[in-house]
Every structure is written in C-alpha cells, then in structure tokens.
Amino acid sequence: MFDDLHYFPIRAEDSAYLNLRTAFQELVNRHCNYSLVVTAQSLLFSEIADMAEPVVRFFKRFDLKPFTFTEAKESINVRLKVAGNTTTIDDEVIKVITEKTNGHPYLILFSMFELLMCAGEKVHIELKDL
Numbered sequence: 001m002f003d004d005l006h007y008f009p010i011r012a013e014d015s016a017y018l019n020l021r022t023a024f025q026e027l028v029n030r031h032c033n034y035s036l037v038v039t040a041q042s043l044l045f046s047e048i049a050d051m052a053e054p055v056v057r058f059f060k061r062f063d064l065k066p067f068t069f070t071e072a073k074e075s076i077n078v079r080l081k082v083a084g085n086t087t088t089i090d091d092e093v094i095k096v097i098t099e100k101t102n103g104h105p106y107l108i109l110f111s112m113f114e115l116l117m118c119a120g121e122k123v124h125i126e127l128k129d130l
Helices: 016-029 043-056 069-082 091-100 105-119
Strands: none
Touching (some): 069 091, 069 105, 091 105
C-alpha cells in the first residue's frame, strides 16, 4: 500500500513510477499474486498517464468522496460488528458527526473511535453522550 503517492516526484531522472511499474511487471513474470492500493490526489493519475501511460493500467481508479449519512451509518455499524462491539449508536449521533466532519470518511471513523473511548462501557450512545 502506498499512501499519498502524489508526494513521489513526477519528473525525475529515475522516475519512481517507472520503477514501480518495472517491479510489479517482474512480479507478474514470476507468477506472483499481489494487491496494490494507492492513495493520491486525483490529478496525479492524469499526470502519470501523460508521462508513463502503462503505469495507470495497474490501477482501477476509485474516488473516495465524502460519506452520506447512510454511508457513514453503514461504515460505523460494519466496523462495530466486525470488532464484536454490541454498542448501538442513535441515528442523530451519526447525523451530527457526519455533518461536523463534512462526511470525511477518516474523520467520521476517528470521531467514532474517540466517542467510543469516552463512552466506556455504555451499550447505547445517544446525542447527549456526544
């Protein structure tokens, strides 16, 4: 996984992107299976395509946009379930958190983590707890 790939230099003598392409092409040649996840500003993909078009064939682009209330609720509830946490969260709490974070996925989950830590052993979180 490469986070913030837009910090790699776009134009350089030995481009990091071309080196990545070579490394992953070699993995294919060796019959290796792998997953590659990259986060970057969306503009980066068009810049890479202009410079080294074969690199973009590695990626299925998925734009992460702000969560709606429904997406935030699903994300929160799935993570609670996976963690084996039976705490329930009122819809109003999720609505306020979604509004205050402008739907930013990371900030929603960070806010929920903080809320759960502060709530301690509470099994139901209401707006007053927030």
